[in-house]
Amino acid sequence: MKKAKGLLARFNTSYLIDNIVPIIFIGFTLAGFIVAKGLPINFFLSELSSRFYRNAFLVLSLLIPVIAGLGLNFGIVIGAMSGQLAILIVRYLSIDYLHLSGTWELILCFALALPIAAFVGFLTGRLFNKTRGQEMIASLIAGFFANGVYQFLLLFVVGVIIPVRATHPIIKPDGVGVRMTVDMGGLHYALDRIFRVPFMWAVLVVSLLVLALVVVMYLVRRKRGQQGSLVSFIIKVALLAGLACFSLYSIATNSRLMYVRQVPVVTVILIALLCVFNELIMKTKLGQDFRSVGQSQHIAAANGINVDRTRVIAVVISTVLAAWGQIAYVQDMGTLNVYGAHSQIGMFSVAALLVGGASVRKATVPQALIGTLLFHSMFIMSPEIGKAVFGNALLGEYFRTFMAYGVIGLALGIYAWNANRKSRITLDPEPVKEANS
Amino acid sequence: MSVKIAKKNNGVKRGLAASIIDKIGLPTLIIAAFFAAVMITAVVLKQSIPVLISDILRRFGMNGVLVLAMVPAIRSGTGPNFALPVGIICGLLAWTIGIEMGLTGIKLVLVVALMATVFAVIAGYLYGRLLNAVKGAEMAIATYTGFSIVGFMALVWLIAPFKSKQMGWMMGSGLRETIKLEGVGAAQIFNKFLSFEVLGITVPTGMLLIFFAFCLLIWLFFRTKTGIAITAGGNNPEFAAASGINIDRNRIIANIISTVLGALGIIIYSQSYGYFQLYSGPLMMAFPAVAGVLIGGATASKANVSHVIIGTFLFQGLLTASAPLANQLFEGSDLSEILRMVLQNGIILYALTQVKGGGK
Numbered sequence: 104m105k106k107a108k109g110l111l112a113r114f115n116t117s118y119l120i121d122n123i124v125p126i127i128f129i130g131f132t133l134a135g136f137i138v139a140k141g142l143p144i145n146f147f148l149s150e151l152s153s154r155f156y157r158n159a160f161l162v163l164s165l166l167i168p169v170i171a172g173l174g175l176n177f178g179i180v181i182g183a184m185s186g187q188l189a190i191l192i193v194r195y196l197s198i199d200y201l202h203l204s205g206t207w208e209l210i211l212c213f214a215l216a217l218p219i220a221a222f223v224g225f226l227t228g229r230l231f232n233k234t235r236g237q238e239m240i241a242s243l244i245a246g247f248f249a250n251g252v253y254q255f256l257l258l259f260v261v262g263v264i265i266p267v268r269a270t271h272p273i274i275k276p277d278g279v280g281v282r283m284t285v286d287m288g289g290l291h292y293a294l295d296r297i298f299r300v301p302f303m304w305a306v307l308v309v310s311l312l313v314l315a316l317v318v319v320m321y322l323v324r325r326k327r328g329q330q331g332s333l334v335s336f337i338i339k340v341a342l343l344a345g346l347a348c349f350s351l352y353s354i355a356t357n358s359r360l361m362y363v364r365q366v367p368v369v370t371v372i373l374i375a376l377l378c379v380f381n382e383l384i385m386k387t388k389l390g391q392d393f394r395s396v397g398q399s400q401h402i403a404a405a406n407g408i409n410v411d412r413t414r415v416i417a418v419v420i421s422t423v424l425a426a427w428g429q430i431a432y433v434q435d436m437g438t439l440n441v442y443g444a445h446s447q448i449g450m451f452s453v454a455a456l457l458v459g460g461a462s463v464r465k466a467t468v469p470q471a472l473i474g475t476l477l478f479h480s481m482f483i484m485s486p487e488i489g490k491a492v493f494g495n496a497l498l499g500e501y502f503r504t505f506m507a508y509g510v511i512g513l514a515l516g517i518y519a520w521n522a523n524r525k526s527r528i529t530l531d532p533e534p535v536k537e538a539n540s
Numbered sequence: 541m542s543v544k545i546a547k548k549n550n551g552v553k554r555g556l557a558a559s560i561i562d563k564i565g566l567p568t569l570i571i572a573a574f575f576a577a578v579m580i581t582a583v584v585l586k587q588s589i590p591v592l593i594s595d596i597l598r599r600f601g602m603n604g605v606l607v608l609a610m611v612p613a614i615r616s617g618t619g620p621n622f623a624l625p626v627g628i629i630c631g632l633l634a635w636t637i638g639i640e641m642g643l644t645g646i647k648l649v650l651v652v653a654l655m656a657t658v659f660a661v662i663a664g665y666l667y668g669r670l671l672n673a674v675k676g677a678e679m680a681i682a683t684y685t686g687f688s689i690v691g692f693m694a695l696v697w698l699i700a701p702f703k704s705k706q707m708g709w710m711m712g713s714g715l716r717e718t719i720k721l722e723g724v725g726a727a728q729i730f731n732k733f734l735s736f737e738v739l740g741i742t743v744p745t746g747m748l749l750i751f752f753a754f755c756l757l758i759w760l761f762f763r764t765k766t767g768i769a770i771t772a773g774g775n776n777p778e779f780a781a782a783s784g785i786n787i788d789r790n791r792i793i794a795n796i797i798s799t800v801l802g803a804l805g806i807i808i809y810s811q812s813y814g815y816f817q818l819y820s821g822p823l824m825m826a827f828p829a830v831a832g833v834l835i836g837g838a839t840a841s842k843a844n845v846s847h848v849i850i851g852t853f854l855f856q857g858l859l860t861a862s863a864p865l866a867n868q869l870f871e872g873s874d875l876s877e878i879l880r881m882v883l884q885n886g887i888i889l890y891a892l893t894q895v896k897g898g899g900k
Contacts, residue, residue, distance in 0.1 A: 174680075230889065230893070233893040234889070234892040234893050234895065236676075236895065237679060237680070237892050237895055239677075239680040240622070240679040240680040240683060240892065241889060241892045243680070243683065244827075244885050244888045244889050244892065245885075245889060247827070247881060247884075247885040248881070248882060248885035248886055248889055250881060251878050251879075251880075251881030251882035251885060252882060254874075254878050254881070255875075255878045255882065258874070258875075258878070259870065259875065259878075279870070493699065495698065495699075495713075495714075497698065497714075498695060498698050498699065501691070501694040501695050501698060501819075502695060504691050504694070505688065505691030505692050505694065505695060506691075507691075508684060508687035508688040508690075508691045509688045509691065509692070511684045511687075512681065512684030512685055512687065512688045515674075515677060515680055515681045515684060516670070516673070516674055516681050516684075516685075518677075519673070519674035519675070519676060519677040519681060520673045520674055522676075523673065523674065523675055523676070
């Protein structure tokens with residue numbers, strides 16, 4: 104009995120340590136709601152949902168490298184830059200020659216980003232194989248390096264080596280280099296505007312769909328004779344039915360929630376598809392290779408897996424997804440900040456993933472989605488709290504930057520610390536090595 | 541040496557050039573060649589060479605101590621000190637407190653240096669403890685420790701109750717982003733000490749003397765018993781531990797020294813600049829310092845004082861010389877800034893590919 108109690112206590116503390124980051128963020132957001140009373144819920148939900156549509160794809164692009172043991176791929180900024188290059192090329196050609204509609208421009212962007220991102224992803228992957236054990240710092244520095252190359256390409260190669268029309272709206276007036284900001288023209292909302300649904304209608308439809316799914320699953324299980332938990336079933340049904348009723352009520356009374364930004368259905372479907380892709384790929388041979396390489400490169404190699412190749416594939420997929428994610432991001436923003444839009448992407452995406460409870464070695468789709476929501480709640484609430492508590496919105500802005508850095512530092516630190524501590528207890532050098540790689 | 545090389549390359553004979561490359565290091569040679577090319581172009585394009593050399597000397601002295609801060613960390617085995625902002629923040633905090641106390645001139649600088657040292661010893665101790673807890677992942681964690689501290693201090697700069705007119709905004713609370721040292725008589729205070737002109741070249745004697753004094757101190761330190769033990773622990777931790785060296789303690793000592801050098805380094809840096817920058821100013825300052833020592837021929841696990849001197853001179857020299865040149869070629873452009881980004885991060889990446897360990 105005593106033993107069990109001790110075990111429980113140890114489990115609790117380690118559970119607390121393992122989940123310290125999400126716990127802090129939930130607490131912070133809740134505190135924010137209490138403190139910043141003036142914040143209208145429809146504003147909050149509009150902001151949060153917008154940020155979710157923009158960032159979820161990018162955060163999800165981080166999952167595969169984590170599973171493949173490469174850690175947190177700060178190098179997705181390189182993918183983001185590839186996406187922006189594709190956008191710029193398509194915009195340039197579309198204005199002068201192709202005169203495409205927004206949707207076709209978008210499709211072309213996605214198509215063009217694929218080879219660019221795959222190529223740079225391949226190079227990054229090769230680099231990570233050469234910097235084995237230091238992939239995270241290497242990915243961060245590689246992002247900085249690529250940023251220099253990217254700027255050189257767009258500021259000096261364009262117009263000097265690559266001939267461009269000097270009077271083109273995306274080229275600087277002197278004919279050399281791309282402008283600081285480029286208007287997206289028809290690309291703005293090209294993905295979002297295909298099909299939009301009011302927020303509460305979307306909530307209604309989704310909750311009804313999930314409700315139907317839960318009921319069907321329960322019935323199927325009962326038919327098979329499996330014993331499902333009746334209590335959890337009833338709770339789920341009640342919650343979903345309550346949500347559906349609440350959204351019906353909002354629609355009927357035209358409440359404030361009806362003013363939440365409309366849901367861009369196609370964007371959400373793409374995010375959902377990526378979630379499914381991330382789940383499905385783990386069921387394939389390649390996915391199993393990712394997992395075994397992530398667990399131990401030694402054992403994977405002994406089992407005949409080409410470790411280096413598997414790692415490169417993981418990085419290529421991540422980079423391509425990040426490029427597409429950035430295209431989705433930019434089409435939602437409407438203007439492309441050519442030299443700045445990508446620079447914070449890596450840090451914020453990694454922070455969001457960690458906030459969802461992921462670690463250097465373990466990340467799942469739900470963690471990515473929950474993390475995106477939690478992290479961006481903090482992002483929205485932070486200036487509000489700064490204003491409410493200290494009378495200074497700027498404080499909140501600095502605070503959220505600090506939180507992003509702090510979360511990453513904390514998560515990396517806790518992971519390495521745990522790995523070292525475990526190795527000391529078991530006298531097994533393997534966890535230390537894993538922390539290294 | 542040459543025999544060894546010849547064996548390595550399956551008996552292919554390699555001449556003098558190869559052995560020179562092997563000895564000096566390829567990155568150092570490339571940057572040196574690049575630097576020479578830029579200097580020749582500057583002569584051809586009729587840039588004012590004395591002004592250029594004065595600038596190079598100034599930038600060399602300014603950055604030297606910050607680059608020197610890498611040596612103890614690398615030698616102790618924790619890798620380049622990517623958490624240099626921790627030390628820099630100590631220096632900046634000392635500046636703000638010193639100015640708040642109303643001091644000016646040399647008295648200000650000395651008090652600030654003293655305070656910065658005290659802060660840096662405390663911060664360096666804590667940072668060393670942290671690094672011992674996260675062995676194996678030091679570089680990534682150091683980077684984010686630095687970032688986090690800078691992020692946190694941004695909050696402090698904004699709400700700390702400083703009153704001095706030199707540092708505050710005209711209205712509202714909080715410190716300015718850029719604080720000039722001219723008003724407190726601390727601008728170029730070391731540069732001007734014993735400064736003289738030869739052939740139109742201004743030599744910032746005081747600053748250079750201080751830099752070389754620090755170099756000498758560090759060089760001497762690594763010849764003391766503690767210094768040798770630190771190096772041994774960095775080179776081969778298992779062996780050093782077996783011979784009774786307390787590695788964890790040595791790593792802490794090395795990182796305290798590194799942090800102190802970071803704190804003093806930023807004081808020297810900012811007095812030469814004439815101002816210091818708060819908020820996100822120190823965020824990225826570790827990277828040029830890391831690149832500096834690597835360009836001099838250091839690796840992520842080996843570094844000497846000579847690497848610091850050579851590397852800082854080449855890297856800062858190249859950047860200083862290329863800036864007016866780039867401006868002349870592409871007017872109003874940021875080409876030299878792009879050059880800095882590519883070179884600095886390229887050299888760090890190169891060094892990371894040379895890191896052994898981690899294993900499969």
